[in-house]
Amino acid sequence: EADIYQTPRYLVIGTGKKITLECSQTMGHDKMYWYQQDPGMELHLIHYSYGVNSTEKGDLSSESTVSRIRTEHFPLTLESARPSHTSQYLCASSDRDRGNNEQFFGPGTRLTVL
């Protein structure tokens, strides 16, 4: 059973608001990821981290930022939300020592920006 949590599960906010999507995992995984998921589209990697104080941008341009101050925590922040940010955001983690890149996913946050 994967122990990776995301809050909030659903969020509806107005344009221009600052928001932070939370992601925590209790598996001690070094690697963590944020994906953006839209209906009928593949998952797009927007940020990833190899460990504490390591963050990288993924292949999808995103106006969001991330931080990794603790191994278990990988929050994603939007400084000024826009309707184009409306999407489902999935957090995932994997065990670096295993090398096989098998990723465990959280339940997702569905964000709607009005």
Add this chain to the structure above:
Amino acid sequence: AQSVTQPDIHITVSEGASLELRCNYSYGATPYLFWYVQSPGQGLQLLLKYFSGDTLVQGIKGFEAEFKRSQSSFNLRKPSVHWSDAAEYFCAVGAYNNNDMRFGAGTRLTVKP
């Protein structure tokens, strides 16, 4: 660059019928292949994975998949579908110690009574 194609956007099968979901990949190195399932409002759950060895892999919930290198395919099968299998299914490809995992666009499965 690697990519994954799931040719079928939506499939409908009757309960009790067999199922095959197609997945084709493009990858320059030895691929690691995965099938995930996503129920509405949920994250992705791993069904099965292939890294090496026997090309027919068994997963959870009665699913299996076969890796065919010559066809660059990793199709998912189930001999008898249950109503609870209705969900979105994603195929993914990655490589050893490589952060770059690619997902297909998904196949939505509807199960008729």
